[in-house]
Amino acid sequence: MRVALAFSVAAVVATVACGDVSSPAADAGDPDTGTCPDGDGDGYLAAACGGTDCDDSDPAVHPDADESGEDFTIEEIDGNAAEPALAVAGGGVAHVVYAGIELGDLRYATNGPGSWRLETLTDAGVPASHPAAAVGGGVVHLVHRVAADFARARSESGAAWVYEVVYAGGGQLSLAAAEPAGALQVVFLDFDAGTLSWGREPDAGAWAIETVDTFTGDGAGLPMSMALDSGGNPHVLHRMESGELRLAVRDGPWSTEILPFEARASGIALVVDASGRHVAFQPALGGLATVATDGGGEWEIAWEGEASRDIRLAVDGSGAYHVLYRDFGAGNVRYASNAGGEWQEQIVDGVVAAYPSIAVAGGRVHTVFLQDVRNVVAYASRAIPDAVDSDCDGIR
Ligand SMILES: [Ca+2]
Numbered sequence: 466m467r468v469a470l471a472f473s474v475a476a477v478v479a480t481v482a483c484g485d486v487s488s489p490a491a492d493a494g495d496p497d498t499g500t501c502p503d504g505d506g507d508g509y510l511a512a513a514c515g516g517t518d519c520d521d522s523d524p525a526v527h528p529d530a531d532e533s534g535e536d537f538t539i540e541e542i543d544g545n546a547a548e549p550a551l552a553v554a555g556g557g558v559a560h561v562v563y564a565g566i567e568l569g570d571l572r573y574a575t576n577g578p579g580s581w582r583l584e585t586l587t588d589a590g591v592p593a594s595h596p597a598a599a600v601g602g603g604v605v606h607l608v609h610r611v612a613a614d615f616a617r618a619r620s621e622s623g624a625a626w627v628y629e630v631v632y633a634g635g636g637q638l639s640l641a642a643a644e645p646a647g648a649l650q651v652v653f654l655d656f657d658a659g660t661l662s663w664g665r666e667p668d669a670g671a672w673a674i675e676t677v678d679t680f681t682g683d684g685a686g687l688p689m690s691m692a693l694d695s696g697g698n699p700h701v702l703h704r705m706e707s708g709e710l711r712l713a714v715r716d717g718p719w720s721t722e723i724l725p726f727e728a729r730a731s732g733i734a735l736v737v738d739a740s741g742r743h744v745a746f747q748p749a750l751g752g753l754a755t756v757a758t759d760g761g762g763e764w765e766i767a768w769e770g771e772a773s774r775d776i777r778l779a780v781d782g783s784g785a786y787h788v789l790y791r792d793f794g795a796g797n798v799r800y801a802s803n804a805g806g807e808w809q810e811q812i813v814d815g816v817v818a819a820y821p822s823i824a825v826a827g828g829r830v831h832t833v834f835l836q837d838v839r840n841v842v843a844y845a846s847r848a849i850p851d852a853v854d855s856d857c858d859g860i861r
Pocket residue numbers: 505507509518519520521522523524525526527
């Protein structure tokens with residue numbers, strides 16, 4: 466009877482403490498009797514003894530604290546859409562390019578005005594496909610395939626779009642990166658020629674196109690990613706049909722390194738910063754979301770997550786990783802980061818998704834993806850994780 470009574474009292478105290486900050490839960494703290502302390506007096510008992518307060522020294526941390534900074538806010542940009550891609554300016558303004566499903570028209574959206582402004586680029590040509598975006602120096606570039614050509618639309622400081630064919634007869638898959646002053650660099654696959662090619666926007670005249678690598682077959686399963694280093698040199702990560710990962714750099718002539726990893730034919734990602742090269746991929750064996758770096762000299766695995774597809778990577782100014790990928794089973798968009806110290810993962814959006822993109826700028830994590838079933842382009846963002854899990858749900 467005594468045992469049953471003691472258990473009952475403890476349960477009542479814990480229940481009151483969870484919902485009522487003014488409750489006298491602190492009075493229950495008595496290690497000698499096995500009851501649980503509320504050391505910071507926030508009304509929640511310490512997790513160390515079975516309570517729900519994951520930090521009993523900080524009254525701002527408890528299960529009912531504001532968690533809005535730790536969740537993604539999802540905004541639906543547009544419907545009837547496909548193939549979204551994202552670029553984010555240094556201050557955090559997002560630029561999204563995508564194609565309309567019915568006409569294949571090229572569409573653009575930005576949250577620069579504070580709310581989303583949508584635009585259809587009527588002179589871009591149809592059907593447009595495989596778009597990519599880049600922003601730098603106040604210039605927004607949208608590259609895309611139209612008819613048989615690889616084309617670019619350029620807008621400086623919000624002025625009207627200027628259209629141009631970069632490469633005639635190719636450019637089925639393309640990526641774009643802008644230098645800080647605004648000049649554009651592109652890489653693209655020409656399936657007919659069997660080439661992975663690169664070009665930099667000329668000051669005048671035609672684009673000079675260089676071959677980065679050549680491949681056989683139809684080019685299927687050749688994901689790639691481009692990053693510029695601080696000197697503006699392009700680095701191109703690409704997967705050969707064998708699964709081999711290659712990293713090419715143009716520092717004078719092109720040189721190519723074969724990485725000690727084999728990858729699946731899904732999205733891959735490259736970031737170059739002062740600490741080294743950082744890549745994300747799905748290994749041929751297992752397919753776990755993987756980040757590797759040569760920042761310590763040799764290439765080594767920095768993180769492994771769930772079985773995945775279409776992984777993307779960003780690195781913030783303090784060197785923390787921000788990973789976005791689709792989980793292999795449900796196809797949800799998942800986010801992982803070590804920005805708060807230890808790695809954490811969370812689901813961004815619990816729907817089947819495709820075409821994930823991620824960027825970090827202006828103190829926030831920015832993502833774009835396609836909600837696949839409804840063909841809705843969605844933007845989701847959150848604050849960069851810190852060291853504090855304010856509401857004790859395991860997400861910082
Ligand atoms: Ca607390």
